[in-house]
Structures are given as C-alpha cells and as structure tokens.
Amino acid sequence: MTDGVGGVQLEGWSCPLPLRGQDRIVLGHGGGGVLSDELTRHLFLPAFGEAARHATPTDSHVLHLGGGTRLAFSTDSYVVRPLFFPGGNIGELAVNGTVNDLAMSGAQPLALSTAFLLEEGLELAVLGRIAEAMGAAALAAGVQLVTGDTKVVERGHGDGVFINTAGVGLVPEGVDIRPERAQPGDVVVVSGPIGMHGIAVLSEREGLQFGTELRSDTAALNGLVEVMLATGADIHALRDPTRGGLAATLCEIAETAHVGIEFDDRSVPVPEAVRAACGFLGLDALHVANEGKLVAIVPSHAADDVLAAMLAHDLGKGATVIGRVTESHAGTVVARTALGASRVVGRPLGEQLPRIC
Amino acid sequence: MKYLDEFNDPALAGRLFDEIAAAATRSWAIMEVCGGQTHSIIRNGIDQLLCDRVELIHGPGCPVCVTPLEMVDRALAIAARPDVVFCSFGDMLRVPGSHSDLSSVKAAGGDVRVVYSPLDALALAAENPAKEVVFFGVGFETTAPANAMAVFQARERGLHNFSMLVSHVLVPPAIEAIMSSPMSRVQGFLAAGHVCSVMGTWQYEPLAVRHQVPIVVTGFEPLDVLDGIRRCVLQLEAGRAQVENAYPRAVRAEGNQVAQQMLARVFEVCDRQWRGIGMIAASGWRLRAEFAEFDAEQRFDVGSIAADEPARCRAGEVLQGLIKPDECECFGVECTPRTPIGAPMVSGEGACAAYSLYGRLRPEEAVGDD
Amino acid sequence: MCLGVPGRVVEVRHEQGARMATVDFGGVTKTVCLAYVPDVDVGDYTIVHAGFGITKVDEASALESLRLFAALGDLAEGGAGGEVGMGPAT
Numbered sequence: 087m088t089d090g091v092g093g094v095q096l097e098g099w100s101c102p103l104p105l106r107g108q109d110r111i112v113l114g115h116g117g118g119g120v121l122s123d124e125l126t127r128h129l130f131l132p133a134f135g136e137a138a139r140h141a142t143p144t145d146s147h148v149l150h151l152g153g154g155t156r157l158a159f160s161t162d163s164y165v166v167r168p169l170f171f172p173g174g175n176i177g178e179l180a181v182n183g184t185v186n187d188l189a190m191s192g193a194q195p196l197a198l199s200t201a202f203l204l205e206e207g208l209e210l211a212v213l214g215r216i217a218e219a220m221g222a223a224a225l226a227a228g229v230q231l232v233t234g235d236t237k238v239v240e241r242g243h244g245d246g247v248f249i250n251t252a253g254v255g256l257v258p259e260g261v262d263i264r265p266e267r268a269q270p271g272d273v274v275v276v277s278g279p280i281g282m283h284g285i286a287v288l289s290e291r292e293g294l295q296f297g298t299e300l301r302s303d304t305a306a307l308n309g310l311v312e313v314m315l316a317t318g319a320d321i322h323a324l325r326d327p328t329r330g331g332l333a334a335t336l337c338e339i340a341e342t343a344h345v346g347i348e349f350d351d352r353s354v355p356v357p358e359a360v361r362a363a364c365g366f367l368g369l370d371a372l373h374v375a376n377e378g379k380l381v382a383i384v385p386s387h388a389a390d391d392v393l394a395a396m397l398a399h400d401l402g403k404g405a406t407v408i409g410r411v412t413e414s415h416a417g418t419v420v421a422r423t424a425l426g427a428s429r430v431v432g433r434p435l436g437e438q439l440p441r442i443c
Numbered sequence: 444m445k446y447l448d449e450f451n452d453p454a455l456a457g458r459l460f461d462e463i464a465a466a467a468t469r470s471w472a473i474m475e476v477c478g479g480q481t482h483s484i485i486r487n488g489i490d491q492l493l494c495d496r497v498e499l500i501h502g503p504g505c506p507v508c509v510t511p512l513e514m515v516d517r518a519l520a521i522a523a524r525p526d527v528v529f530c531s532f533g534d535m536l537r538v539p540g541s542h543s544d545l546s547s548v549k550a551a552g553g554d555v556r557v558v559y560s561p562l563d564a565l566a567l568a569a570e571n572p573a574k575e576v577v578f579f580g581v582g583f584e585t586t587a588p589a590n591a592m593a594v595f596q597a598r599e600r601g602l603h604n605f606s607m608l609v610s611h612v613l614v615p616p617a618i619e620a621i622m623s624s625p626m627s628r629v630q631g632f633l634a635a636g637h638v639c640s641v642m643g644t645w646q647y648e649p650l651a652v653r654h655q656v657p658i659v660v661t662g663f664e665p666l667d668v669l670d671g672i673r674r675c676v677l678q679l680e681a682g683r684a685q686v687e688n689a690y691p692r693a694v695r696a697e698g699n700q701v702a703q704q705m706l707a708r709v710f711e712v713c714d715r716q717w718r719g720i721g722m723i724a725a726s727g728w729r730l731r732a733e734f735a736e737f738d739a740e741q742r743f744d745v746g747s748i749a750a751d752e753p754a755r756c757r758a759g760e761v762l763q764g765l766i767k768p769d770e771c772e773c774f775g776v777e778c779t780p781r782t783p784i785g786a787p788m789v790s791g792e793g794a795c796a797a798y799s800l801y802g803r804l805r806p807e808e809a810v811g812d813d
Numbered sequence: 814m815c816l817g818v819p820g821r822v823v824e825v826r827h828e829q830g831a832r833m834a835t836v837d838f839g840g841v842t843k844t845v846c847l848a849y850v851p852d853v854d855v856g857d858y859t860i861v862h863a864g865f866g867i868t869k870v871d872e873a874s875a876l877e878s879l880r881l882f883a884a885l886g887d888l889a890e891g892g893a894g895g896e897v898g899m900g901p902a903t
Binding site: 444445446447449450452455458459461462479532559560561562563582585586588589590592596599600636637640641663666670691692693694695699701702705 | 870872883
Binding site: 285289295296297298299300357358359361362363365366368 | 816818820835838839840841842843844861
C-alpha cells in the first residue's frame, strides 16, 4: 500500500515481510535497537529527502564552518519512567546525555537548549527538582543552559515530563573521531562496568519492583574524553552505549566502519548486582542501557596510554580492554563465551522486556 | 553468585565435554525438553563444543511457543477491551496471533502491562477495583503453582475484578506424543529441571519403561546441562533406560508436595492444542469449575475466534525436533526476531529465537585462538 | 518454563495471610512468596520462579555434584593410557 503522506512508500521498506498488523509506532521504536534504526532509515530519511542528505547516523553531527572551525551539534529527548530513580532523575539524563553525544565527537560542549513537554497536572515541586538537577549537572559538565521552550499537553497524554536538549560544541583541531575510523588492529576499551542505569531504572518500575543498591551511572563524560585526548593518542571512535546497551554500540561501529569486532564475554565488567537482576529478569547485560560509560576504539600502540589516563580519572576507574577490531567477519560482532565457543552478538530488537517464562 | 557461578566453571565444563566424548562410541540424539535449557545450550555454545557424535534436538518446552493460536487471539481480544488491564509475562508481548500481537494492541491503546509474577497482577486488581484485571496464565508445571495461588488468593480476598486466562501445558504428555511419532529420532531425554522441582520425577518412570528411553532430570547452568548429557550418553551406551536425577540440589523424586496439593485444588487436567503440534490429549490444565468466576475464558465473551496460522510456518516441526530452526526456509529471511512468523522466533526460550540471537558464524569466520 | 534463579532468604514475614520473604540474589533483592516452601527459612537458598520459591536448594547435593565434576578425568589422568569406559559411578 502506498501512504500518500510525503511520498513514503511503506511497501518499499527493506523487510520482505511487513510486520504483521504494524502500521503504528510501538514502544520498541524508541528502544535504540533494530526497530529504532529502521524507523530512521526507512521512514525519516526518505521522508526528509534531499534536506537530510548530510545527516549522519552518529550521536552528533559535525558542521564545518570554515576557517577550520568545526561545530558539533546534537539533540536527544528524554522519556524515562519513573522520573526519579536511584542515582538521579530525568533532568540529569537530559543534560548529561547531550553533553555526552557532543563529547563522542571529541567536542568540548559549549551550550545546551532545553525544551519541555509537560503534562497538565504535573506538580511544580517535581518540575523544580528536575530543573535544579539540570542546573547542577550543567555546571558539573561546564556547559551553559542558554535557551529553551515549554509546552503543556493535556492530562493523560504525557508521562509527566518529556525533555529535549540540543547542544553545540567545538571540536579541537586535529581531532577526528568518527565510527568509520575503526580499523582492524584497534583495541576496544570500555570505561567501566555496564548495565547500571538500565537496571536502576527497571528496579522502580511497576510490576517489577526490586531492591538494589545500584544507582544510575549518569555522568557527563567530556572531562574523561579530554584527558584521553590529552595523551595525544589518535582516538578513532567514541560511543556511549545508551539505549540498546554495549551490544548495540559495538554493532553500530562494526557496521558503520565495516569491520569485525570480537570480545571476550568474561572481560566485560558487569557488577554482580546487574548480573543478578539480569538473571531473574531474563535480560542480557549487553543490552542494558548505560548513561555514564563510553566505548573507545583506539590504535593498539596508543592503548596503554589511553587506558592509563582513563584509570586515573574518576569516571574511568573501571576502564578495561574488552576486545579488538578485526578484518574477519566484517560488520559483525562476535563474542567468545566462557566455555570457549563463539557467538554472534546482535542488537536487541526493541524495548527490553523482562523474560519470565 | 552462589549456586550459579560454580556451575559455570569453564575448567569443569572442559572435563565434562571430554567425558562425553570419551563415553560416546556411536551417534546419539538427545532431546532437551525445556526452552530454558535450549537457551543455555545455544548461548554458551554447548552444541558447538559437544563432540559430533552427540546431537541435541530442541524440544517443545517453550510454553510461549506452544500456547494455542486460538488462545493468543482470545488474549488479544480481551486486552483490546477498554475496561481491561491485561497483564502478561514479557515474552508473550510479541507472539504473533492471527492478525496482531499484544505489543500492537498496546500501541493501539490497550492497557497491556508486563509483570514478573501473577501476584503483581493480583496487586493491580486490589488497587484498581473499577477495572477488570486479567492475567495471561501460560506456562508449564513450573509456573502453574504461582498461577494457582493467584486465583486461590483472589477468591480468598474477594478480588472479583481479577481473572486469569489459563493455558497451561504438561511435559509428560508431550514426551509421550514425541515418542509416539514414527518420525522421532529421539533416543534420550533431558527432562526439565524446574518442572521436576515442582512435580517430582515419578511421572517419568512409566515413560522411560514404555518407550525404553533414558530420561535425565537436568538443570540449566552449563555444568548441569553437560552432566545431564553425560549421564544420558552413559545410559545409552550401557543400554539402560532409567529416570535419573542430575539436578539433585533442586529436585527430589516426590517433588514439591505443597505445590502439588494446591495444583490439584485449583486445576484439572484437560485436552490442549499445542501450537504447531496439534491436539495432545490430557496435556493441559484448566481451572476447576469452582473457580469459574475467575476464569477469563468464561468471563469475557469475545465471540468466535477463527485462528489463522500462516501455512509456511514450520514451528511445529521445530518444536517436535524434526528440523533445526535454520533448516526452515523462512529462518532469517522472512522470519526474524524483527518480523516473526511463528512463536518460537519470539519467545526468549524459543529455539528459533535462540538460534537467531546467538547466531552462528560460518566456520571460516570463526574467532581464532589468541 | 524455567527462569528459576537461586537466592538467599534474608527476611521472612506474613502479608495478607501468606508467608513472604525478602530474597537476595547477589546484591539485588526481591519480595518472594514462600507459601510452597515451608521448609525454607532465613539463611536458606530457594529457587525463585515468577515470584515464588519452588524448592529449597540442597547445599550438600550441590557440593556433591561439584565434587563429582572435579573428580572426572582424574581416573584417566592417574591411570595408564587414559582408557575409555572408566566413567564415574552414577
């Protein structure tokens, strides 16, 4: 069938069999996995047409302004339920998230805009707490909140609060960090233990409630990136494994750069509490969101220096090498299991649903 | 983590692989009944590392996969009602019905919620007296005690807005059906550990005798699965056909008698359609008449359901172990986790999903030794 | 059918007439119903499925299983030539 809107031809989607009955957005489309990616590639980009011909699949886009000045530009929206969770709230996520998107291009973040979509009936005290958290997070990251907007939707049509932040930053001369630059021989480093944010948020969700000391790891990573760059290393790629987890991030890099990535299951740092929660919920820690971690693809000769710099920084204390970039199985991520077998690591499909039976 | 980490020890796993290879003098085909075991096997690569002489056939022990299509359609119809809060375990959300799935019903405005336990649904019923709260009670014998308690408690507490859509299935009749099929190649079984924690091992004795197959009650961690395989191979080599318990830390011969008493109180045996397989007599549980008030199938009249399964889906053959998921023409092409045609591609325990998620490299792509 | 995870009971109480517990799964705790495992008490491990303890984990059996695995191959290693067929007694 052809939908007359903007010439989008739904039958032209790449999947040979349209998802049964799916002509609507499902939660999975926001999950950061396969469904999200499909929506971008098969609905948004074709619909935007020529106007989006320079769009990049990375977290932030670098604009060349002339005279060697490069401006990184990024946007992200925050829809988390519950609004408050162990370790933070939606406000911190909104600031740190966009700061991190900019930092993943090697940019020094300068300024953020903040746009709010508020549900009628939201308590002002709640909004106040969120705003205070945003102010504090911005100061900690060294960025200014310079402009914004507020809209209100009718009661019943929002999750309380949706926040969009957009940000700009400057990419220092000589820094060229893009997923395409990942090359065979490079080392894959993760800045610390994974799965904390996703599990902290899930622990408060209705129908699941469980007790944990796990707190979200939400943090601004621009300071960590700065010390990594200060080593003089030619870092090839940086990515923060948010929705979709470490698996999605590694898959994106492998696909974009058309390289293989291999890692050892046992070398990925997973806190025991994350392992335990994933165990009884039936989740895979590799698919769980992080909000204060990064993955770095580094040339092997520079790996020691970069790792040392990370370990010396507050946010990189758990940094470790987990694998390497290879020529073989280009575009595919492979993990070696504890028993010595190998398996292909894919992205999660969509929303992380606890598997029970 | 205690009782998990120790049973994941790679060095001990290596010994078990060696023992199995040393013991197997000829080819054997063993079926692991439980979807959780399939998941563990594929995720850890156990089938990759097992000696070629031992073949693992994946069985129908995925309750999500075998929930009859008609029951899924019924669930979708109930969930779409504006007065209903429909609660379900997570992996039922994307199981394809004839025309839709719970995830799509949710997208269209249905109040569909994922819960960890039927007790969470019961709590929702207590907190929302003006709503009808329905729980989708699927599962094998492991899950039935939880579902039985929820219904029992609903009656005790007078939560009349709570009901359950029951679609329980039983393992022993499934084994009987598999062994009775002339096309079956199964020579030994790994019985489902947690099903046996509840029901005990005594139900399997007549099956072992009647069909002359070893049945080894097996757990889920790599060492548990490997030990189950090892014991099964040893029995096959020695020409024995006995019920053996390879999961003694969680299974006793008599099972959990408190649970069995509640099950007998709340449920009664009935015939059940197994999706992809067909009718297996006396293979399910339904609510007893005295609990009819809490039976969602009776409470909600959703009209006649005309279940419509796509002909090209070979889930039934996969579930019976007649083909491997990647032997189906649709696997990875039309049928993917993103676009599932049948239930085994969706469920966390489904064989097709396991093969897809923990996909295999072609031999020339395999990770080399460092 | 099977996601049953072992956890340690840290606290037992009664709620709505049912015996409930806080179970620790290695740093994460969950409320679990112990109605089906009256023999499980504080300090014991139970396998939890869908919010219910379904059995007590028998420590002695667990240790015995691990001892058995560790002993595998020792007969072949200690003996001459590593003969096939010397499987451990079941």
